[in-house]
Amino acid sequence: MRASRRVTITASVLLLGCMLGSAVLLHRVDQVRTGATLQEILYITSPNVLKRMSLGYEGLLADVYWTRAVQYFGRKHMAYSQHYDLLAPLLEITTALDPHLVVAYQFGASFLAPHPPNGAGMPERAIHLMEYGIQNNPDDWKLYYNLGFIYYMDKKDYASAAEVFERGTKVANAHPFMKILAAQMAQHAGDLQTARMLWLATYQTTQEKQIRANAVAHLRALQVDEDVMHLQDAVTQYGRRTGHLPSSMSSLVAAGMLRGIPVDPDGHPYKLMPDGRIEVRQPDDFPFIEKGMPLGYKPPAKPKFKSLE
Amino acid sequence: MAAIEIIGLEKTYSVGFWRKRPKRALLPLQLAVEEGEIFGFLGPNGAGKTTTLKLLMGLVFPTSGSARILGMEWSDPRVKAQIGFLPEQPYFYDYLTARELLEYYAQLSGVPAKDRRPRVEAVLHRVGLPDVGGVQLRKFSKGMLQRVGIAQAILHEPRVVFLDEPMSGLDPMGRREVRDLMEQLKHEGKTVFFSTHILADAEALCDRVAIIHLGELRGVGVVADLTSSVHGRVEMVWQGTVVPLSIRALGAECHVTGDTVRAVLAEENQDAAIETLRREHLRLISVIPVRASLEDYFVQKLKPEEKMAGVTA
Amino acid sequence: MSGRIVHIASNTFREAVRDRVLYNLIAFALLLSGAAILVGQISIDIEKLVVINLGLTAVSLFGVVIAIFIGIGLVSKEIEKRTLYTVLSRPVRRWEFIVGKFFGLAGTLVVNTFFMAIGVFGALLYVAHRFNKPDAWVLVALYFIILQFLMICALGLLFSSFSSPLLSAVFAFALFVIGSFAEDLRGFAAMAHGVSRWLATGAAYLVPNFSALNVISSVAHEQAVSGQLIWYNTGYALLYAAMALCGAVLIFEHRDLK
Known part of the structure; x- marks a missing residue:
């Protein structure tokens, strides 16, 4: 091989320089755009329109939106934000595109209901999301558990919590502690022990x-x-x-x-x-x-x- | 100074997609072409002629060895302004007219702006295409494209011209014109290096030739020197339909046509044959020496199995 | 040397024009005028929105298709047809050839986009009867689209320098789609662990990132584009295109033209 060595060296150096420079600038672009990005994404908020636009690749698009939801919450949570306005629409779009993405519902249960900065402070929308999840996945006991959890922790509505846990025990393969939780609601609502059990269950189910x-x-x-x-x-x-x-x-x-x-x-x-x-x-x-x-x-x-x- | 000096130039391609196998396209080649000569590069198809030319043009890179053109390393960019190249079966941007194409090439070759127009017109004349300069190349016949190819090779008045199979695709008239053109280039003091598998062209034009086969150089020299090593034959024609037995015995191939007999036999038997005819009172019409051609050289020098390889390649 | 690049570029442009590439403008004009007339009759409030969204999306897609289909053939077609032989046997360096080809194609796209832009503003005038100040952001969106084209041209050239046109087209389209989701790709990468995280992040930074260059919908909503973003995007697109070009030069410089 006797291609011009000068050209080879110059091009190699330039290539590396440009690669580095473009990465740096891309990072800058990201910083400028953090807020704007999701704003833009949500110009289309209708899951049905998105479904049609995804040309049959809803699964992939759901994964994309799921990632966006997680990133969105993670970034805002790091900044100790008081507003999580886009979390609910992002999760709703995700689950509309893929109604069987259980982890998205679990995420909603954990972070939609609590007060800021620990969550979006939207227990009603969280409950709505969970009901939608149960409707689409009636055989998944984890969703009943998560819904009961919201009632218990965020709404302090122990009666509803007990009722949901009770519904969950009827699902085949339901974890045995669902029965214990249902019973616990009546007598030990508000106990540290009950809370501990719930959090432990949350930890273990995801x-x-x-x-x-x-x-x-x-x-x-x-x-x-x-x-x-x-x-x-x-x-x-x-x-x-x-x-x-x-x-x-x-x-x-x-x-x-x-x-x-x-x-x-x-x-x-x-x-x-x-x-x-x-x-x-x-x-x-x-x-x-x-x-x-x-x-x-x-x-x-x-x-x-x-x-x- | 040698116009072209090839020093151990060698090319091995690796072929195959997954498991690469080496394929030797050109064995180390040693060759020198003097300035101002017409040099023929001969060999059957697939012998390595085009590979050699591509190496010299810097289109492929040698596995080893080097070459000097006009005293400069082949990879030296300055060389390119001094040489012209006609590729085998040339093809050009067919959306351009002949004139546009040549002007584009003149620009790339660094012909000064004010010289371009006259240069292009002159060269179109020279290759016999004065009237079709404004026609798009997609409407050109193969022979016309060959002429355009020659035009672009000499357009910028290069000192060395490389032509890969310059006669292919041309009719007899065209071949004649190209031959004349090459002679003219020689008279202008230019060096012409051309490859061909047609021996007659080389014989008619070349000062010297090199013969290459299966990537290997088989001989270099003046055409006459090469052919002198091959024994000559004579053709004798006499009146009548009689073929004396003693002439047959000399190993002559005889053909009777009408009232004449034509016999071809080895040069050393010529006298014996004439003696026989006189004895038999047959009237001799002509004795013409059949000069050994490069074809004879090829036939005699290439081993039979190689001939097969040459044909199938 | 710059002279030869200019000559190669202008010949590339001439080739595109003679191959009737600019005919796409007719299709574009039909699409846009049809949409403008229809939208004008159907809805009052969002007619401008639709015209900008549709117009800019069409500019982008038409251009991407042209960039890819011409870009992938720029080098491989010349090798295949052997037109390159008579170019490279002249005092033309291989890198000059690549760079000239790039500018030729980029120039073609800029001219094409210019005519399309006139169409978009024409349609805008038709539905809104006058221009507003926020309409200037449409120009920024168009500028970003051209930056995208530069990146795609360079990538097409890169693929063209070592691969067949069909494969190059597949590569280039795949990269275009991936590049449009590049921000999400970086999101995925951020969720991975260990080595795979490094690899994924590297890949996410290496693929072209088109998301930041797509401001069509925000412009359609009359939102401003920050000056900083314009600068960073310009820098990014130019450096990325230069990177791909360097890759193409490196490959082409060492290639045997069999």
Whole structure:
């Protein structure tokens, strides 16, 4: 081969340079367009029109919209957004294009109903989405579970939750805990244990990363809440027995009220405040806790999610 | 200085899509062509003539070896302004007229703008197409395209002209014109390197020839030198229908036509045959030497199995 | 050297014109005038929207089809018909040939798009009776469409430099479709893990990204296009086209023209 070496070298260098440059610029373009992109996508909001435009490739288009929904929520959630206006239409389009995409319904159950910044704050639309899902997949017990979950967690409507769980137990192959949940609703609604069971079930019934991370965060928060309640009891008991507040955790241990210095799920010891309150050392690491926060605590602009690994 | 100097030029193609097999199109070739000569590059179809020309034109890259044209490396861009090339069975942009095509090529060859028009007109005249300059090439016959091809090869007045099978597709008149044109180029001091599988053309034109077969050079030299090694024959014609037995015994091929006999026999038996005719009182009409042609050279030099290969290739 | 590129480019343009490529303008004109008349009678509110959407989409699709069908033949056809032999045996470098071909095809498309643009604005005037300020964004959309054409031309040339026209057409169309979903492709890539994530991200950045160059619907809704986007898109499209051209040059430069 004796092609001109100069041309070869020049072209190779230029090629690499252009490749690099185009990637950089593409990245910039993405930054300029984050908001605009989805706005444009949703110029066509009618699933029926989209179905026709997909020329029979609805499955593929559903996958595309599903990815868009996940990306949309993920990006906004990272930014601690208060508005998730496009999540509902994106999920509705996804499920209209592919009514059997169960993970999309599960995603909706987890993130459509809760209040911002943890979700879109649209429990009604979430319920509507789940009913549509059940209508199309009546044999999937997970959907009943997810619908009951919304009623329980977001609507605090335990009667409806019980009814949905009950409906779910009738499905063939339904997980046995559906029966337990249905029973639990009547007696133990509002219990930490019930909540823990629900979140655990959510975690176990999906592979979707964001849903699982969300469930883990809730389970960790429940653990903290339970620990703090337990410790607070110990402090109260100590006070009742000795007439003064414990000076430190070790005095609680010494008094035989605790088996050891208690630690939170991250291994940090809980703090005993001078006024006898129990506090978490790193409240920012537990976005959903209801107990153990310092006085006047405000959640950070960017909530932290521990990864599953 | 040699106009073309080929130094061990070699080309091996790899053929096949999945499992590549090497196919040797040209074995290392050593050849020099002097300035101002008409050089014939001869060989049967598929011998490697076109491969050699493509290598010289930089259309394919050699596996090894190199070549110098007018003292410059073949890959030197400056060479290209000094050479003209007519490919085998040329085909041109058929949406252009002959005049447009030649003007385009003149532009690419760097002919100054003011010279282009006259140059194109002159060359159209020269190849015998003065009246069809404005006709689209898609309406041209094969012979006319060949003429356009020759026109584009000499358009920019190159010092060395490479012609791949320049006579193919031409009628006898056309062949004659192309021969004359090549002679003219020689008179203008240009070097002409042309390939052909037609021996008569080479014999009539070439100062020297090279013979190539199956990618290998088989001989280079002046045509007469090459053919002298092949024994000559004579053709004798006499009146009557009698063929003396002693002439037959000399190994002559005899044909009786009307009232004459035509016999072809080896040159060394000529005297014996004439003696016989005189004895038999037969009237001799003519004795013409049949000069050994390149064809005889081919027939005698190429081994039988190679001839087959040459035919099927 | 630049002279030869110009000559090759203008000959490429001449070839396209003589091969009656610009006849597509007739089909385009019929489509657009038919639509303008029909829409004008049917709906009052969205007639402008429809004309812009339909017009720009047609400009884009017609051009893409032309770019691909001419682009894929630019080099391979010249090799197949052996017209290249008499070009490359002149003082024309191989890279000049590629670059000249690119500019010739790009020029053809620019001229074609220019006439189509006149048609779109004509139809717009017909349905709206006057131009508004936001109509200027239609020009930006057209500019982006031309940028797309440049990328597709270069890609067509790239494929043409090593593959048969049929395969090249398949490749180019596939890339056009993939490129239109490139943002989603990057979305998919972001959801993968480990090595596959790297590979997918690499691939997503390597395929042409047409989504950002398609502002037809936002322009139809009279939305502004940010100046930043115009700059970045220009840079991106030019660099991408240059990259594909360099690839074509590299391949062609080493190719045996059998």
